[in-house]
Amino acid sequence: MPWNPIQDLPESWQDLANTELPPLARVWNEQAERLQQSGEFKKFMEKLRREIAIETGIIERLYSLDRGITRLLIEQGINESLIPHGATDRPVKHVVALIQDQEAAVEGLFDFVGKQRNLSTFYIKQLHQVLTQNQQSTEAIIPSTQEIITIPLIRGNWKQRPKNPIRRDGSVYNYCPPEQVSSEMDRLVALHHQHQDNQVPPEIEAAWLHHRFTQIHPFQDGNGRVARCLASLVFIQAGWFPLVLTRDDRTAYIQASKQADHDDLSGLVNLFSKSQKQAFIRSLGLSEQILSEARRTQVVIDSIAEKLKQNRSHSIQVRCQRVETYAEELVKLASERLQGIMTDIKLSLQGVIDESQVFMIESPPDGSKSHYHRYQIVETAKQVGYFANLRDYHRWLQLVINLESSTTIILLSFHVLGHEYRGLLVCSACAYHKDNGDSGESTINNIQTLTDSLFQFSYADEGDRVLARFETWLEEVILTGLEYWNASL
Known part of the structure; x- marks a missing residue:
């Protein structure tokens, strides 16, 4: 390749901008x-x-x-x-x-x-x-x-x-x-x-x-x-x-x-x-980890006082409510897409496998099953490298593909990142196998994250952009999940 003098930015450089980073930076700046x-x-x-x-x-x-x-x-x-x-x-x-x-x-x-x-x-x-x-x-x-x-x-x-x-x-x-x-x-x-x-x-x-x-x-x-x-x-x-x-x-x-x-x-x-x-x-x-590791008395006292102050702050509640509204829209979008995938799989298996079940399960909005699938979600968080907080907010969806000899599950989980909830949520995605043992108890194995990049969104995001970003992310997750299923056959 011949040498040429360096060129300035392309005329359409604005199109290269990443819309995820400014809202995330805003949340981080508050934490920093x-x-x-x-x-x-x-x-x-x-x-x-x-x-x-x-x-x-x-x-x-x-x-x-x-x-x-x-x-x-x-x-x-x-x-x-x-x-x-x-x-x-x-x-x-x-x-x-x-x-x-x-x-x-x-x-x-x-x-x-x-x-x-x-x-x-x-x-x-x-x-x-x-x-x-x-x-x-x-x-x-x-x-x-x-x-x-x-x-x-x-x-x-x-x-x-x-x-x-x-x-x-x-x-x-x-x-x-x-x-x-x-x-x-x-x-x-x-x-x-x-x-x-x-x-x-x-x-x-x-x-x-x-x-x-x-x-x-x-x-x-x-x-x-x-x-x-x-x-x-x-x-x-x-x-x-x-x-x-x-x-x-x-x-x-x-x-x-x-x-x-x-x-x-x-x-x-x-x-x-x-x-x-x-x-x-x-x-x-x-x-959050560093803050929790601090053991000096004054640091602990100051941290508790600050947390009590922030917990009583109306602005924090408003932020959490706003990001949870986004989350419910994303759960709805994911549910519709997974139902479509479920229908496609059922049609493709007709006449091929007699004993097969393909269905989708979604956590109820009232939070009554928010503690489900903790093990899989925590293991996925370890693979990606963060703390998954399922206490303050948690919604999940499962696509279950049950064939004659094995069950493959794709799991989406919406939850808080870190120990403290300040208006930032993430969605993780994993796939795993579920096998029934001789004693009748099922075992979970081969948990694999379906993406090395969490989907994150916060109160600082714009709703339309969140949905557009999530659609792209979700398609990549579904494709990787189906490839995981295919590899197990």
């Missing part, structure tokens, strides 16, 4: 304020920064690290003693130094935003220097022989030689020539400032800035790390979360980047939006 007042906000953000720091090195293949050890480091801190022999493919001391560099860079982003500084090429060079301070060398290719050699890494300055990698398909990707880097970076920063003035949504600006920076590829190495930091900077300036991409996102990340190379930013915008949505949801749950 309470968390900051509790004195536990620092602990909460430290865990998030550790995850970003560790996973960035894994995505860049600077090292490998076992998932269990990764979780331990996130919870307890970046410490050599926590990494046993054989848990990584590089010297432990070197891995820890690389992680700490990334952590320092993310910490620096918050400091940058706090001081209300404007992005500049000087700061980008500083960022690169921090990210690579414990990386002594990088790889280069000799053009004539295609031999890979190790060369010293230039930190905090633009590249001096062309870097045009050969892809797996044999094509050559031409990044910006060294002599054009300085002017292109100046243009990148100038366009970014224009976008800020035009209030381009964070998910769009983060994707644009990330991709255009990687197109320039101004540094000898470390461009991916710097690009993700720049995307994080956009989100932090909006009061959102730094960009969290893990090893599980690597394939989608590469594919979205290639898509952006062909003038389509939608893949990156969607990936970054998904990351923010998951961060909001995880953080709402994690913040």
Whole structure:
């Protein structure tokens, strides 16, 4: 692919905006304020920064690290003693130094935003220097022989030689020539400032800035790390979360980047939006956990006083009533769609299987069966990574497919996310098998979440948009659920 100067946002950039994020951000901002007042906000953000720091090195293949050890480091801190022999493919001391560099860079982003500084090429060079301070060398290719050699890494300055990698398909990707880097970076920063003035949504600006920076590829190495930091900077300036991409996102990340190379930013915008949505949801749950873990007397007293105050607040009641109205509309929509699927399955099984039952069950609106299916819902929540609160609000629907030898169930559950109900509900979806044992008792097995992204909605949403988003989400869930059933036959 030949090198071309970077392009501004497409004319139709408004169409890329994600409608889910602003309402969710509004709910989070209220929670964040309470968390900051509790004195536990620092602990909460430290865990998030550790995850970003560790996973960035894994995505860049600077090292490998076992998932269990990764979780331990996130919870307890970046410490050599926590990494046993054989848990990584590089010297432990070197891995820890690389992680700490990334952590320092993310910490620096918050400091940058706090001081209300404007992005500049000087700061980008500083960022690169921090990210690579414990990386002594990088790889280069000799053009004539295609031999890979190790060369010293230039930190905090633009590249001096062309870097045009050969892809797996044999094509050559031409990044910006060294002599054009300085002017292109100046243009990148100038366009970014224009976008800020035009209030381009964070998910769009983060994707644009990330991709255009990687197109320039101004540094000898470390461009991916710097690009993700720049995307994080956009989100932090909006009061959102730094960009969290893990090893599980690597394939989608590469594919979205290639898509952006062909003038389509939608893949990156969607990936970054998904990351923010998951961060909001995880953080709402994690913040409750941190608040509950605080044991200092004053914190507990203040928390109780604040909770009593909020529970008596009329505005909270109004918010909950509004989001529950949305929930009832979504339950109705889901019920009609599942009944349609039930009818289609019955028709397809006529004359094929004699003994079959396909039916739908829905929880009554009075809440009398809100405690049903707790085990399945909690297990699904564990898979996704949040606390499912079935106490304050819970509606559920089941599609039951009972054949001669097995029963497959698709379960939708509308409930509260986190320990405290402040006007945010989610819908989870799972499928599982139910088998009858010799003693006549049924057993539940192979519980599987049907989506890695909860459907979330709040009082801050607009009704029509909630319904439109839910219809799309529900179709994906139903398709995955039917595939789960098909795999069991």
